[in-house]
Amino acid sequence: MDARLFIREITAEKRYRDQVAHVREIPPRQAVYAECRREIPELLWGLLRRQNIHRLYRHQAAAIEAVADGRDVVVVTGTASGKTLCYNLPVVSGLLADPAGRALYIFPTKALAQDQLGVLQRWAGQDRRIAEVLAPAVYDGDTPAHNRAKIRSGASVVLTNPDMLHVGILPYHGKWHQFLRRLRTIVVDEVHSYRGIFGSHVACVLRRLLRLCEHYGSRPQIVCCSATIANPLELTGKLTGREMTLIDNDGSPRGRKYFVLWNPPFLDLPGERVSRRSANVEAVDLLVELVRRRAQTIVFTRARIVAELVYKYAREQLAGEEDLAGRIRPYRGGYLPMERREIEQQLFTGRLLAVSATNALELGIDVGSLDAAILVGFPGTICSTWQQAGRAGRTASDSLVILLAYNDPVDQYLMRHPDYLFGAAHEHAIVDPANPYILAGQLSCACFEKPLTAEDEAWFGPLVGDVAQAVADDGQMKAIDGRYYWSCSGNPATQVNLRTISQNNYAIVNTADGHKTIGQVDAISAPELVYPQAVYLHEGEPYIVSQLDTEGKIAYVEPAKVDYYTQPVLASQCRITATREQRPRPQGQTCIGDVDVTWQTTAFRKVKYYTMELVGQASLDLPAQTLATAAMWWSPPEAARSGLSAAGYNPVEALMGVRNLMLAALPSIAMCDRRDISGVVDSANLGTPTVFVYDRYPGGVGFARKGYELFDDWLDICSARPSTTTRTWAAATPCPTSRPPSCCWTC
C-alpha cells in the first residue's frame, strides 16, 4: 500500500484534521544473505526451495553455524524474520544424521505449539525421507491419555509448554527416560515472555529438565528465540543456567514503515479540553478506510469487548460494499482453538482483509505480513508495541502503523513525547530463579523427581540446603545420608502454579444450540465478562448470559437480539488481615503483613451501540474473588500531606503518583516484573492515607518484603530523576496531564 498517500488523503478530510501528533518514517532495509559455512543436507535445500527459500539470511546462517558448533544460542530478530528456521533446520538435519535423536520445543501457549506442529508436519509431508525421521507431536494438557505413550516412545520432536513440562512430564521422567536420554536439542521460543514470577518458575523448570537429562546421560543444546528486549543474553543465561551466544544480526528485508501517533480530537469547547473522541470509534473509521483500500489490516485492542465492538461497527459500516464486510473477523483469547486456527489461516491466505484482535495475536503465530496495524491504546510496554507493530510489514511495499491514543495519562504522554517511544530502550526482562519462595516450590518438585544433594547447588544456587531444610522441617522432605528425599505422598508439582493467573477456564455454553461450547474465558476474567445478564459478544454476535455457574465453571448463554452491550462495574479493596512487623521511620510508619485483595463485579450498565447512551443498569450478587497475599504499607506523616496540600496538590492523588513510582521502582530492587506487583492507596484500613504494595501471587513471593527491608533504597530510586520507564508509569496518575507526569514530590 502507499502509506503516505493514505495518510495524506485521510488527514485532508475535515473530520481527521489535526489528529496526527507525529509521523515517523522507518527506512526500508535490504535483505542480507550469507552462505552457511556448515553443510545443510541437499534434501533440506530441496524442501526450502519448494518454499521459495533459495538463500539464508545472515542471522539464519549464523544461528545454524553456532548450533553446529555446539553452542547454546539465542536468536533475537524482528517479527517475520524467519526465526523458526534457525531451529528447525538444525533439528531436522540432526534427525537425518541421527534418527534416534530427540528434540523438545517449548512454547508459552498451546496455540503456538499447534502452529509449529503444522509447520513441522508440512515439512514431513514434503518428502518421505524427512517423514521417516521427523515425527512431531504436541504433548500438552489436551493430549488424549491414549495417545501419550505412543508420543513418548515414537515422536522425535515433542512440542509442549512450560506448565505441562512442569506438571505432566518431569514428574513422570521414568516414562520419559528414553526420550530424555536421547534429547539433543531444547528449543525455547518466545523466550521474552518468560519474565517475572512466571519466568523465574520457568527457569527452575528448565533446570529440572537439564538436571534429569544429565542424570539420564544427555546434555541437550539449547536454542532460544526472543522478540527484542534489552537484555536477551542475561535473560536466557538466567533461564537456562548456560552461557548463551547472541544472534541478532537481522538480515531479513523490510519495506518502509510509517509509524503514526494519532490523537483523537477534543470533543468539547476549546476552553475546557477535557474529553476526546473515543479511540475505539477512531479505530473503526480508520479500519474501514483501510479495508476499502484493500489494505490487509490488524487492529490490536486492549480489551476483548473492544475487539468485538470494533469488528461489529466496522462490519456494519461496510455492509453492502461488495464482499468487504465478510472479510473482517474478530480474534481474541477465549475463541475455541478450531475457530482460531481458521481465522489465522484465512488471514494468512489473504481471504481475510482485517482482524480486530487482542494481544492474543501478538505472539508469533504465523499469519503472514500485513499492510497495516492499528494499536488502540499503548499496549503497556515498548516490547509489546514493537511486537504488535511488527505485524505490519511487507518486504516489497510500505506499511503503516497507527498508535491511537486513549485519553489517559500514559497515552497522552506518548503523544507529546514521541522520542520516548522511538528512542527508549526496550524493557529489561527480569527473572530470579533464586527467589526463596519460588525455590521452595521448585525444589520440592526437583526433590520429588530426584533426591537433592549438595551437588544441586550447581543447578539451583547456594540456597538449596537452607530451603530444602525448611521444607524438611515441615516433614515434606527427609534427609538421609546427605540426601533430601521427598517424603510425603502426592506430586508437589500440582501444588506449584507457574503463572500468577490461574489456568482455570470457564466454558461458555449456548443453551439454544444443544449446549454447544462456543468459547471459554479464564476464571479470573469470567465475572467481568460473563456475569448474569451480560451481553457476551462472540464474533460480533450478541448472546445474553442466563446463568453463571461458578461451581461447575460454566456460563450459559443464549443468542439475543439486543441493541446494547454491557459494561461491568467493578469494586476492589485491600484489607489487612495480619500485621507481621512494623517499623517507624523518618518517612512515616511502615509495616509488612498479610492482606486480602478482593475484587468483584457488583453491577453492570447497559450501553446502547453507537450512541453509548446508558439504557439501564442493575446490581449483581456475585462472589468476590480474593487474593490473599503479602503486602507492605506505608503511611506518610500528617506533615508531609499538609505540605502537599499547601503546594497545591491533592494529597491522595499525589500519593497515587508516589505509589506508581514505587511500583515502577520495585522491580529493580525485588527482581520481579512490573506485573508481578500491584498497589493501592487506601485510607479505610488505618484511617489515614496509606500506600499498599502487594505481590500478585497467592501467599506472596517476597517482593513487598524486599521493598520493606530496603525501604530507604527504594525511596531513593523513586526520588532520583526518574528514568524514562519510570516516568511513563508515573504518568499513569489521575492528575491532570498538563502537570509533569510524575507528581513526584520528593520523598
Added chain:
Amino acid sequence: MALPESRRQKLDMLIRSLAAGKIKQAEETLRAAGRPKPPRKLLALEEVAPGAEASNPQGAFWLIRRRLAEVSPEAPSVQKEYLAVLRGARHRFDEMRASAALCHVADGQPEGPLFLDVETCGLAGTCVFMIGLMSCRDGELVFDQLLARHYGQEPAILAAFAERMASAETLVSFNGKAFDMTNIRERAAFHGLALPAEPPHCDVLHESRRRWRDIVPDCRLQTLEQYLCRRRRVGDVLGSEIPDVYHGFVADGDATRLKSVLHHNLLDLLTTAQLLCLLLTGEEPCVDL
C-alpha cells in the same frame, strides 16, 4: 453448659492470636490441635516383620521371608490346590484362547512361576519401596518381601529382584504388565541398573478379564477375591493410604501401620495364585451375585 477445658483453651488461643494479628497462625495451630494424637507405642520393624538384613552391591535392605503356613490358616488347602494344578492335574483351560504366558505357566513346574506385587510411594513413577515375591520351594509356597527401610534402599531391592527374576521361569502378577514391571523398569533405569530379560509374564488381570468379565461386577483384585476365592478382607489397608503409611514409617520408624501393608501385599500375592489356579483348571466358579 460448661465448656470443656480443651475447647476453652483453644478459644483463648484464638482470641490471643486475633489480638496479635496472627489469624493464620492460629488457624494452623488449631487445625493441628484438632487432630489429637493419642500417645502410641512405637513398634520396631523387627517386631512386626521378623526378617533379616540382606545386602548386595547396591546396598542393604530388609528381607522378610515367610512360609505360607505362617501367615494363613487356609494354607494347607491353598497349597495343595496350587501344587496339584501346577503339576498338571485337572488342566481344563482352553489353550487356544489362553495367552502364551499362561500356557507357559501350565507347561512348567510349580517351582517355575515367580509371583510379583510391588508397593510404591504413589502413582507418578515414584519410589518402589517394597517388592513382594512368592514362589514354591520344596512343595511349599514361600513369600519374600524385599523392603527398603528408607528411600535410599530402593536400588538394593531392585537389584535383589533382578537376581530373582533372572532365575524365574515365568512371572505372574496382577496388572503387573502395566504397573509393577513398568515401575520396576523405570526405577531401575533411574538408578542405572540393568535388568535381565523379562521371562514370559502372565498377567492374571488380563486373563481374568478374558474369562470372567461377564460374570463379575468388575475385575479388580479384591472383587475377584470376593466372588471367586470367596474371601473378604477385614481391616485391610486402602491402596491409596499405602504411600502415607510408608512415609510415616520412614519418618519415625514406627512399623505399627506398616504391618498391615505387609499383610495386604501377602494377600494380593496369595489371591493372584488362587486366581491362577482357577484359570488353569478352567472351572467356572459358581458366582452368586
